[in-house]
Structures are given as structure tokens and as C-alpha cells.
Amino acid sequence: MKVRVIVSLKEGVLDPQGKAINHALHVLEFPEVCEVRTGKVIELDLDEENPQRAAQRAHKMAESLLANQVIEDFIVEIAK
Amino acid sequence: MKVRVIVSLKEGVLDPQGKAINHALHVLEFPEVCEVRTGKVIELDLDEENPQRAAQRAHKMAESLLANQVIEDFIVEIAK
Structure with missing residues (x-):
């Protein structure tokens, strides 16, 4: 997923x-x-078929590694 | 938009x-x-109410500045 x-x-x-x-x-x-704001996108390919569980795990990954929550926000999306 | x-x-x-x-x-x-792939996200606030036209203009911006099409792909999304 x-x-x-x-x-x-x-x-x-x-x-x-x-x-x-x-x-x-x-x-x-143009x-x-x-206004323009920049950010990062991290596309994860997970060995997990349940979309809800995959989103939950990605959320944990973002909290523990991908985002610096002092200055950054993040959102998790299931890619189509 | x-x-x-x-x-x-x-x-x-x-x-x-x-x-x-x-x-x-x-x-x-985890x-x-x-697999993990990284990329950039550029959030544009445009003075344009028509979503189709906004997407079209963003597409042009990506082609002329935001993406290096030799090594990069891009997609344009209307933010919710």
C-alpha cells in the first residue's frame, strides 16, 4: 500500500x-x-494491505522521524 | 484558490x-x-477562482520553474 x-x-x-x-x-x-509555501513529500510503500492501519503506521513514522513537530506539520494520505 | x-x-x-x-x-x-521516495511539495495560493484555470496555470508554473523535467515528474492537485 x-x-x-x-x-x-x-x-x-x-x-x-x-x-x-x-x-x-x-x-x-504569473x-x-x-503566496507560496514549500514542503517535503515522502512516499512510502508499505507491506500492509489495510489502509487504516497503513495510515496509522505512517502517522507514527512521521512523528518519530519524518517531521520536526516544533516547526513542521504533516498530513498522511493514502495514495490513489 | x-x-x-x-x-x-x-x-x-x-x-x-x-x-x-x-x-x-x-x-x-518499522x-x-x-521503499521510500522523497520529493517536494509547493503550495500555491492563486488569485483565481476557477479551479480548472488555476490547475492549468499551476501546470505551466511547474513546467517553467518548479520541476526539472529531465529527472522529475510533477502532479497538480487542487487543495481541499
């Missing part, structure tokens, strides 16, 4: 990379961009 | 960071992990 963990910076934490992308997109004539 | 662009390495492109996470998860007693 494929599970996706999306880790992004918490609201209020500065994101200079996002700011740089925002600026570059304006230069490239004026409709208001 | 919030749009999410997920950029990940193409199949066959080596992902040492993913390999390192895979190893670390095994050490942390033996069910078979």
Missing part, C-alpha cells in the same frame, strides 16, 4: 524558499500568485 | 535521501517499509 506523508512548515514559520519561488513566478509573468 | 504541486524524482532516478529514510525507519522498527 502506498502512503504519502506531506510535511510542511507551520504557519508563522518563515519560508525563504517559498518567498524566492513567489518572486521568480512574478518575474515569469502575477496571480499570492 | 489553493493549488498543490507535488514534484518527485522519476522512476529509475536514484534517491539517496529516500534510501536513508528507509534504513532509518527499519532501525526504528519493518513493513518496502
Whole structure:
């Protein structure tokens, strides 16, 4: 089962990379961009057929390794 | 409208960071992990109310700046 963990910076934490992308997109004539935030995605292939249990385990992995919960939030999604 | 662009390495492109996470998860007693691939997520806040048009523009942004299509694939999702 494929599970996706999306880790992004918490609201209020500065994101200079996002700011740089925002600026570059304006230069490239995408004026409709208001804000850009960057993050990481970790795609896990788990040997687990039950989607609920897979999501639960991925949640634990995110807590213990994938995300730094002081400055980052994460969400777990079952990949289609 | 919030749009999410997920950029990940193409199949066959080596992902040492993913390999390192895979190893670390095994050490942390998550033996069910078979494979890990890492990528980037770029969350765009666009001044555009039409979801189809927003996705189209995000697609263009990914092509021209966000993804390196030689080694990376991307998908565009309208964020819930």
C-alpha cells in the first residue's frame, strides 16, 4: 500500500524558499500568485494491505522521524 | 484558490535521501517499509477562482520553474 506523508512548515514559520519561488513566478509573468509555501513529500510503500492501519503506521513514522513537530506539520494520505 | 504541486524524482532516478529514510525507519522498527521516495511539495495560493484555470496555470508554473523535467515528474492537485 502506498502512503504519502506531506510535511510542511507551520504557519508563522518563515519560508525563504517559498518567498524566492513567489518572486521568480512574478518575474515569469504569473502575477496571480499570492503566496507560496514549500514542503517535503515522502512516499512510502508499505507491506500492509489495510489502509487504516497503513495510515496509522505512517502517522507514527512521521512523528518519530519524518517531521520536526516544533516547526513542521504533516498530513498522511493514502495514495490513489 | 489553493493549488498543490507535488514534484518527485522519476522512476529509475536514484534517491539517496529516500534510501536513508528507509534504513532509518527499519532501525526504528518499522519493518513493513518496502521503499521510500522523497520529493517536494509547493503550495500555491492563486488569485483565481476557477479551479480548472488555476490547475492549468499551476501546470505551466511547474513546467517553467518548479520541476526539472529531465529527472522529475510533477502532479497538480487542487487543495481541499
